[in-house]
Amino acid sequence: MEKNIVYVALFAGLIAALGLLPKLTLVSGIPITAQSLGVMLCGVILGSKRGALAVLLFLSLVALGLPLLAGGRGGLGVFTTPWAGFLFGFPIAAFTTGYLMEKFRNMPINYVASISSIFGSIIVLYTIAIPYYMIAAKMDFISSLVIMSPFIPGDIIKCILAGFIANGIYKSRPNSILSWAQTR
Amino acid sequence: MLAISIAGISWAHKLRVGYKLATLSILSIFIFYVNSLFLLLLILFGILLLYYSVSIAVLRKGILLLRPLILVIGLIWIFHIIREEFLSGTVICLRLIILFALANFVTLSSRLSDMIELFLWILHPLKLIGVRTSPIGLALGMVIRFTPVLIARSKQLLESWRARGLKHINWRIILPIFITVIDDADRVAEAIRARGGI
Numbered sequence: 530m531e532k533n534i535v536y537v538a539l540f541a542g543l544i545a546a547l548g549l550l551p552k553l554t555l556v557s558g559i560p561i562t563a564q565s566l567g568v569m570l571c572g573v574i575l576g577s578k579r580g581a582l583a584v585l586l587f588l589s590l591v592a593l594g595l596p597l598l599a600g601g602r603g604g605l606g607v608f609t610t611p612w613a614g615f616l617f618g619f620p621i622a623a624f625t626t627g628y629l630m631e632k633f634r635n636m637p638i639n640y641v642a643s644i645s646s647i648f649g650s651i652i653v654l655y656t657i658a659i660p661y662y663m664i665a666a667k668m669d670f671i672s673s674l675v676i677m678s679p680f681i682p683g684d685i686i687k688c689i690l691a692g693f694i695a696n697g698i699y700k701s702r703p704n705s706i707l708s709w710a711q712t713r
Numbered sequence: 714m715l716a717i718s719i720a721g722i723s724w725a726h727k728l729r730v731g732y733k734l735a736t737l738s739i740l741s742i743f744i745f746y747v748n749s750l751f752l753l754l755l756i757l758f759g760i761l762l763l764y765y766s767v768s769i770a771v772l773r774k775g776i777l778l779l780r781p782l783i784l785v786i787g788l789i790w791i792f793h794i795i796r797e798e799f800l801s802g803t804v805i806c807l808r809l810i811i812l813f814a815l816a817n818f819v820t821l822s823s824r825l826s827d828m829i830e831l832f833l834w835i836l837h838p839l840k841l842i843g844v845r846t847s848p849i850g851l852a853l854g855m856v857i858r859f860t861p862v863l864i865a866r867s868k869q870l871l872e873s874w875r876a877r878g879l880k881h882i883n884w885r886i887i888l889p890i891f892i893t894v895i896d897d898a899d900r901v902a903e904a905i906r907a908r909g910g911i
Contacts, residue, residue, distance in 0.1 A: 531911055534848050535902040538855035539863070543894050545856075546863035550871070551882060563887060570891065586852055593828040594716045594820045597860065602781060604717045604820030605737070609812040610785060666789040667805050676788060690884050697888040698895070705895040 536707060537579050540571050541586040545597035562599040565684065568619050569646040569691045572626030574698065576708030580627035584620040591616075614661025618654045625649035630708040638699045638706070643692030650691075651684050716825045717817075719774055723767040725822035730831045733819045740815060744808055750800065753807040760814045764821075771821050778817050779810065786810060829853060848911055859897075866893055 548564035572580035587597065596603035608616060626649030633641045655677065662673045699706055720726075725733075747753055764772040786806045793802020832853075836846050867890050874886060905911065 531905045532899070532902040534852055534911060535855065535898045535905065538852040539859055539894050539898040539901070541852070541856045542860040542863045543891070545860045546867050546890070547887070549864050550867055550886075563884075566884075566887065574891075586849075586856060589832060590853065590856055593832055594718050594823065594825050595857070595860075596717050600781065602778075604778070605816035606778060606813045606820065609741070609809070609816050610782060611789065611809065612785060665809070666792075667801070668789065668792055672792055690887075694884075694888050694891065698891055701892055702895050705899075 533579055533707075536575060537583045537586060540567075540575060540580075540583040541590070543567055544571065544584065544587045545590075545595075548597060548599040549601070564599045565619075565650065566687045566691060566694075568623050569626055569650045569687065570694060572623035572628075572649055572708075573630055573642045573645060573691055573695045574706055574708060575623075575627060576631050576710075577624045577627035579707060581620040581624035584623045588616060588619065611662045611665035612658070613665070614658035615654065617661065618657035621657060622650045622654040625653045627708050634709050638709075639692035639696040641692075642695035643688050646688035646691045647685070651681070651688065655681075717774075717778075717820050718823055718825060719768070719771050719821050720824070721768055721771070721822070723822070725763075725767045725818070726824075728822075730819075730823045730827045731834075733823060734831070737815055737819050741812055744811055747808075748804060750804055750807070753804060753811065757807060757811055757814070760811060760818065763818060764814075767822055774821060775814060775817055778821075779814065782810065782813055851911065855901075862897075863890075863894060866890070 544564060544567035547567040548562065550563050568584055571583045574580075575583055591597050591603045592605055592608060594604050598607060607613065626645045629645035629648055630641060633645070659670070659673050659677065662668065662677070663670060666673070668676075695706070704710070744756070747756070761772065761775075764775045786809060789809070790802055790806045793799070793805065796802075829850075833846065833850055836849060839846055867886075870886060870889055870893075871882060874882070
């Protein structure tokens with residue numbers, strides 16, 4: 530019980546910390562913000578329920594007025610923008626990612642983590658964010674997709690990185706992959 | 714840690730957070746029924762006056778918060794202009810700005826502690842379906858306490874990377890950040906259990 534709550538709380542803090550890191554540059558020079566990587570890894574490491582709770586906790590603090598989103602944004606206002614579909618989708622994305630992790634235990638973790646992230650944090654997330662944007666901005670599907678498409682390559686790279694990072698964590702701290710822990 | 718809210722003793726600060734949020738919710742619904750461009754501009758001007766009535770600092774911060782929204786709104790506006798929906802496009806964009814500014818007004822004029830109190834109060838009904846809400850308060854406190862620690866730790870790790878000669882921040886830095894956090898979490902969980910648990 531204590532372990533669950535502390536992990537949820539510290540991972541919520543971790544999403545915030547990753548958002549405030551300077552932009553990471555990949556080899557090719559594509560800048561990415563690490564915040565959505567944090568959301569993916571919450572699902573990957575904590576599993577469905579705890580992962581979603583960590584993201585919800587993080588979002589609650591943003592709503593309550595802490596500037597924890599990438600770029601130091603926060604407050605109630607960010608939930609009114611047309612992009613807020615991503616914020617509302619984050620807990621569901623983490624849940625799906627974690628759920629898939631739980632379903633495919635004891636397989637090579639980097640593949641499982643990457644594929645779970647692609648399903649949870651790209652497919653599910655965009656399925657929520659695009660219709661939200663369409664309604665909020667009164668735009669059609671194709672234009673919304675065009676506006677969001679520049680972010681998709683970065684997101685795919687993040688999913689691959691999530692696999693490598695999960696693998697690294699699994700090697701050094703195998704007991705901390707709560708999504709794979711046997712006692713549930 | 715710095716919150717977004719600006720401390721003060723104005724009328725807006727004295728108002729109960731619950732009332733402010735209730736008013737915000739009602740106004741946010743109401744705004745969708747306003748279709749007149751003139752009326753929307755008037756409301757936006759009213760909100761600026763509202764900010765100003767609290768203090769100049771709040772007005773400045775409010776405008777600062779609007780800045781990242783410009784690109785988002787601009788894109789939507791351009792899209793509607795291309796489709797020759799100038800009037801309806803402008804109305805949509807104004808509505809978005811108004812919603813954003815109103816919500817920020819509540820955040821700017823409310824203390825974090827009051828917001829948390831209200832948040833925990835809203836969660837009360839969860840008890841009826843058997844969810845224990847006391848760990849939520851603990852978790853909130855822990856995030857507030859630990860986020861600055863984790864940010865400082867991340868920066869420290871980045872510094873050591875740079876000291877070893879790496880100019881660009883590579884994604885690999887995320888792994889050590891996670892591992893230190895996991896170690897922290899294990900220690901904190903042990904410490905809580907040693908003090909009687911949750």
